[in-house]
Amino acid sequence: METLKRTKVKELLNSTAYGTDVIVKGWVRTFRNDKFIAINDGSTINNIQAVVDSTIDETLLKRLTTGAAISITGELIESIGKGQKVEIQVKTLEILGDSDAEKFPLQPKKHSLEFLREIAHLRFRTNTFNAVFKVRHALAFAIHQFFNERGFVYLHTPIITASDAEGAGEMFRVTSLDFDNPPRTEDGKVDFKQDFFGKSTNLTVSGQLEGELAAMALGEIYTFGPTFRAENSNTTRHLAEFWMIEPEVAFNDLNDNMNLAEDLLKYVITYALETCEDELEFLKNRLLEEEKQKPQDERAEMDLLAKLHFVSSNDFIRLSYTEAIEILKNSTPNKKKKFKYLIENWGADLQSEHERYLVEKHFKKPVILTDYPKDIKAFYMRQNEDGKTVRAMDILFPGIGEIVGGSQREERLDFLEKRMQEMNIPTEDLYWYLDTRKFGTAPHAGFGLGFERLVLFVTGMTNIRDVIPFPRAPKTAEF
Ligand code: 4AD
Numbered sequence: 515m516e517t518l519k520r521t522k523v524k525e526l527l528n529s530t531a532y533g534t535d536v537i538v539k540g541w542v543r544t545f546r547n548d549k550f551i552a553i554n555d556g557s558t559i560n561n562i563q564a565v566v567d568s569t570i571d572e573t574l575l576k577r578l579t580t581g582a583a584i585s586i587t588g589e590l591i592e593s594i595g596k597g598q599k600v601e602i603q604v605k606t607l608e609i610l611g612d613s614d615a616e617k618f619p620l621q622p623k624k625h626s627l628e629f630l631r632e633i634a635h636l637r638f639r640t641n642t643f644n645a646v647f648k649v650r651h652a653l654a655f656a657i658h659q660f661f662n663e664r665g666f667v668y669l670h671t672p673i674i675t676a677s678d679a680e681g682a683g684e685m686f687r688v689t690s691l692d693f694d695n696p697p698r699t700e701d702g703k704v705d706f707k708q709d710f711f712g713k714s715t716n717l718t719v720s721g722q723l724e725g726e727l728a729a730m731a732l733g734e735i736y737t738f739g740p741t742f743r744a745e746n747s748n749t750t751r752h753l754a755e756f757w758m759i760e761p762e763v764a765f766n767d768l769n770d771n772m773n774l775a776e777d778l779l780k781y782v783i784t785y786a787l788e789t790c791e792d793e794l795e796f797l798k799n800r801l802l803e804e805e806k807q808k809p810q811d812e813r814a815e816m817d818l819l820a821k822l823h824f825v826s827s828n829d830f831i832r833l834s835y836t837e838a839i840e841i842l843k844n845s846t847p848n849k850k851k852k853f854k855y856l857i858e859n860w861g862a863d864l865q866s867e868h869e870r871y872l873v874e875k876h877f878k879k880p881v882i883l884t885d886y887p888k889d890i891k892a893f894y895m896r897q898n899e900d901g902k903t904v905r906a907m908d909i910l911f912p913g914i915g916e917i918v919g920g921s922q923r924e925e926r927l928d929f930l931e932k933r934m935q936e937m938n939i940p941t942e943d944l945y946w947y948l949d950t951r952k953f954g955t956a957p958h959a960g961f962g963l964g965f966e967r968l969v970l971f972v973t974g975m976t977n978i979r980d981v982i983p984f985p986r987a988p989k990t991a992e993f
């Protein structure tokens with residue numbers, strides 16, 4: 515016995531080594547009829563059943579409550595019950611950690627996601643979150659594998675920066691100054707020269723600018739790290755702290771950029787389908803249950819698995835912003851004034867209601883929109899010959915809206931400097947960025963994929979706070 519090692523539940527459930535002794539460690543999910551323990555150890559969303567008989571001490575069994583951590587040894591036997599192939603006939607049972615049954619918030623019943631969000635420190639112990647975080651892991655792994663196979667270099671860009679990459683100014687400040695008594699300049703402003711970094715700094719909104727520097731020598735790089743935005747967006751698709759994947763490729767144009775993004779998305783979705791079968795099956799059924807609450811005509815046309823197969827095996831629609839505006843202008847919700855923001859003129863910024871109309875109602879496929887008006891896009895995008903649009907691309911997904919934002923970059927120094935001046939972007943502070951355009955400048959392109967939006971899509975969850983372990987959002991930083 516002493517030489518036995520713990521076997522994971524996942525392995526045991528696939529085993530046919532009946533008659534052998536095994537050790538299982540995990541947490542009690544349910545204990546029924548003083549006889550059947552359902553044990554989960556996190557290795558799979560499925561539990562293994564352990565059966566106890568009268569040889570096990572009664573006082574021990576009394577302590578066997580939902581949530582308790584236990585270690586058992588026993589014989590693996592073929593199960594006669596339905597739903598499982600194997601079970602364990604318990605020989606010894608040890609309680610590693612009791613669980614106060616009265617106070618344990620997770621009872622063996624369905625809890626709402628809102629409630630589980632309030633106990634995010636315990637929600638890992640549910641099947642839903644086990645499945646979500648397994649899929650999240652698989653997607654992260656697939657992203658690294660995709661880029662590694664293609665010779666990209668994984669670049670770690672800084673989290674603390676002194677620049678505003680998106681020029682939108684929605685940043686969290688980083689400082690070690692004394693808030694109650696900061697040093698002041700002669701004109702009464704806070705003197706950041708005396709701050710830790712000798713200048714005003716913040717948490718990064720994007721690793722792109724640094725990514726471009728590296729791409730101008732390494733050729734193909736990608737970043738995959740945390741990103742911070744202090745925008746006060748209390749929506750189901752925004753986080754204040756989210757993870758972003760940002761590839762940047764020398765000599766790529768907008769078309770190459772679209773191909774790379776489409777390939778990446780299809781690759782990682784296919785990887786999840788192949789490696790997370792149990793989890794996605796569970797999430798599909800979870801969603802089907804939820805759909806039953808909705809009226810017939812509001813239910814999804816495809817289940818989760820069908821949707822993932824559909825997206826990974828069909829070409830995305832590609833069209834220009836100008837074409838999209840025409841479609842939206844003439845759309846029924848626009849004519850019937852159903853959109854919150856009506857589309858009247860070329861130049862209007864697209865809201866998520868418009869993006870979702872294009873994807874879910876009009877094309878019924880993922881859509882890549884290109885060549886947006888320059889005034890609604892960032893300073894670094896390459897300007898088109900028309901003088902009005904830039905070589906931008908946004909990828910729009912069903913149920914999500916924008917999942918990717920990117921562009922071909924403005925590689926011409928004079929165009930870039932002029933645009934920065936027009937948009938009040940300080941050229942002196944970004945001298946290092948402009949240097950790439952002075953020394954061996956070259957066409958290049960890249961994009962940012964919002965990792966949580968990807969996880970949202972693949973898991974079929976509906977709130978972005980349910981696909982990151984500990985969400986950061988306005989008034990939310992509990993755990
Ligand atoms: O469109 P965004 O702002 O683009 C950039 O940051 C560029 N620097 C990317 C690049 O070209 N290298 O953000 C990219 C993606 C969005 O499409 C969205 O998926 C996600 O990041 N995103 C967010 N995800 C969650 N919460 C937020 N507040 C997000 N803001 C953007």
Ligand code: MG
Binds near residue numbers: 916918
């Ligand atoms: Mg964007």
